Amino acid sequence: MLQRLMRSAFVRNVVIVASGTAGAQVITLAFSPLITRLYGPEAFGLLGAFTAVLALVTPISALTYPVAIVLPKYDDEAKGLARLSARIALVVAAVLALLILFAEGHIARLLNMQELQSYLLLVPVAMLFTAWQTIMQQWLIRKKLFQVTARIAVSQSFILNTVKSATGLFWANGAVLIILNTLGSLLYSVQLWFGARRWGGADGQILSPPSKPVALKALALEHRDFPLYRTPQVLINAISQSAPTLLLASLFGPAIAGFYTLSRSVMNAPANLLGTSIGNVFYAQIAESVNEGYDPRPFLHKATLSAFAVATPLFLVIMFFGAPLFAWVFGAEWHTAGQYAQWIAIWLLFSLAARPIIAIIPVIELQGSFLIMEIVFIALRVGGLLIGGLVFDDPLVAVALYALASASLFLALYIMVWQKLRTTTHY
Numbered sequence: 001m002l003q004r005l006m007r008s009a010f011v012r013n014v015v016i017v018a019s020g021t022a023g024a025q026v027i028t029l030a031f032s033p034l035i036t037r038l039y040g041p042e043a044f045g046l047l048g049a050f051t052a053v054l055a056l057v058t059p060i061s062a063l064t065y066p067v068a069i070v071l072p073k074y075d076d077e078a079k080g081l082a083r084l085s086a087r088i089a090l091v092v093a094a095v096l097a098l099l100i101l102f103a104e105g106h107i108a109r110l111l112n113m114q115e116l117q118s119y120l121l122l123v124p125v126a127m128l129f130t131a132w133q134t135i136m137q138q139w140l141i142r143k144k145l146f147q148v149t150a151r152i153a154v155s156q157s158f159i160l161n162t163v164k165s166a167t168g169l170f171w172a173n174g175a176v177l178i179i180l181n182t183l184g185s186l187l188y189s190v191q192l193w194f195g196a197r198r199w200g201g202a203d204g205q206i207l208s209p210p211s212k213p214v215a216l217k218a219l220a221l222e223h224r225d226f227p228l229y230r231t232p233q234v235l236i237n238a239i240s241q242s243a244p245t246l247l248l249a250s251l252f253g254p255a256i257a258g259f260y261t262l263s264r265s266v267m268n269a270p271a272n273l274l275g276t277s278i279g280n281v282f283y284a285q286i287a288e289s290v291n292e293g294y295d296p297r298p299f300l301h302k303a304t305l306s307a308f309a310v311a312t313p314l315f316l317v318i319m320f321f322g323a324p325l326f327a328w329v330f331g332a333e334w335h336t337a338g339q340y341a342q343w344i345a346i347w348l349l350f351s352l353a354a355r356p357i358i359a360i361i362p363v364i365e366l367q368g369s370f371l372i373m374e375i376v377f378i379a380l381r382v383g384g385l386l387i388g389g390l391v392f393d394d395p396l397v398a399v400a401l402y403a404l405a406s407a408s409l410f411l412a413l414y415i416m417v418w419q420k421l422r423t424t425t426h427y
Contacts, residue, residue: 020150024157025269031161036262036330038168039177041337045254046174047181048261049113052242054126057096059234061131062089063227065220067362069138078142080214081223082135082206087216089131096124112250119178129185136192139206148195156191160184229367236374240381244402247382251389260399262330263322263340270314271348297421300356304414308353318345340399347403354410357417366420373416377409 036044062085069078069085100107100120108117140149160180167176196206244264249257318325319342326338361370384405388398 016146016150020146020153023150023154027154027157028161029266029269031165032266033329033331034165035161035168036334038165038172039174040172041255041258041262041333043172043174043177043258044261045249045256045258046113046115047177048245048257048264049111049116049249049254050119050123050174050178051181051261052245053107053111053116053120054123054130055238055242056235057123057127058130059231059238061092061127062086062134064230064234065223065226066131066134066138067230068223068226069135070142071223071362076212076214077219078139079206079208080216080219082139084216084220085131085135089128093124093128093131096127097121100124110250111246113254115174115254119175122178122182126182126185129182129189132189133185133192136189136196136206140192140196143196145196145199148199149192152188152191152195156184156188159187225365225367226362229371230362233367233371233374236371236378240374240378240406243378243382243385244399247385247389248395248398252395256336256395259334259337260340260395262334263326263337263344266326266337267318267341267344267348270311271352297418300360300417300421303356304353307355308349311349311352315345315349318342336396339396343396343400343403347406350407350410354413357410357414360417364417364420366417369416369420370413373409373412377405377412380405380408 065081065085065088069081072078072081100123104117104120107120108114137149140146164177164180167180193206244260245257248260322342322345323335323338326341327335330337361367381402384401385398388394388396388401392398
């Protein structure tokens with residue numbers, strides 16, 4: 001059975017993507033002890049607040065149309081969706097920039113971080129760059145150019161962390177981190193575009209003219225379930241993901257937000273290592289399988305259990321030894337971040353196991369139910385944060401309650417998707 005598994009195209013593609021993600025994460029972790037000692041918790045808190053605000057607006061940047069690029073049978077339609085996504089992102093970024101011009105002071109005061117006000121106008125710029133990056137990533141997933149994404153993930157991580165470290169020797173503050181992260185998204189999208197041209201050949205050219213005219217309005221209507229259901233769902237999830245950083249900054253100050261930002265960033269490394277790899281490869285393959293009428297349940301079950309089994313040993317180590325490990329690796333002042341990581345590990349373990357579940361949701365047209373579930377659980381997550389902050393006046397309790405509510409979401413999601421597949425009769 002193991003030999004058959006290793007010979008499968010799915011496993012090979014996961015290994016390719018995982019190798020690139022692993023390389024990028026190893027580079028990031030290798031630089032982290034230096035970067036954390038250069039910048040400190042308050043700088044990370046400022047970056048975390050900026051990133052959290054950016055995460056709130058990113059889902060509306062292209063109304064999640066880029067995610068649909070993988071689905072059409074013909075490349076001309078996929079290219080049309082890419083053009084549609086880019087145009088929407090440009091308009092949304094311009095509108096957002098105008099809104100921020102009039103409200104940046106109010107936003108900074110609400111977050112209790114006046115230092116952030118000077119950099120809020122970078123949010124629409126970073127949002128636009130992120131939209132371009134997502135468009136290119138989805139195109140490469142469609143073309144199954146997983147080796148390209150793996151190579152670029154490594155080079156992007158090395159370049160960005162090298163520049164952060166070198167710059168931090170002279171200007172170690174949150175503003176530097178914000179500016180470099182914004183430029184990093186632009187660099188990533190450009191690298192993906194050049195990578196598709198260099199290694200994808202004629203088949204990988206997203207900007208090549210279509211063989212026949214494609215009506216963008218018709219494409220927008222055909223895939224309207226993405227802005228109607230996927231965009232609100234992703235937006236609600238972004239609110240939920242950003243809530244800890246923003247509420248911790250508002251209630252306890254930028255240093256506490258910095259502790260959370262580092263712990264979340266470090267814990268994302270193992271989660272993204274397999275999570276992104278499995279999710280991207282699974283999405284491309286499961287869409288093709290369902291279109292051809294195959295039963296996705298055995299494949300889905302195997303992918304979910306495999307992700308959970310691989311992740312468990314690593315996350316167990318963090319659950320028991322996170323605080324001393326963080327203090328040893330990143331410096332004694334980051335001990336509190338390790339305590340947060342011990343709870344975040346529980347949440348991310350279930351999140352990783354649910355990556356195949358999340359990937360199949362648009363394929364089986366379950367986005368409306370997913371949206372309702374996100375609405376319910378965002379109330380539970382934010383409620384946990386507020387109870388920890390306002391009732392217990394303890395940021396660790398707030399993070400713990402948030403993590404447990406998040407883990408419960410992914411358990412409920414698995415049950416919902418599996419029930420949907422069991423009642424589907426056309427396989």
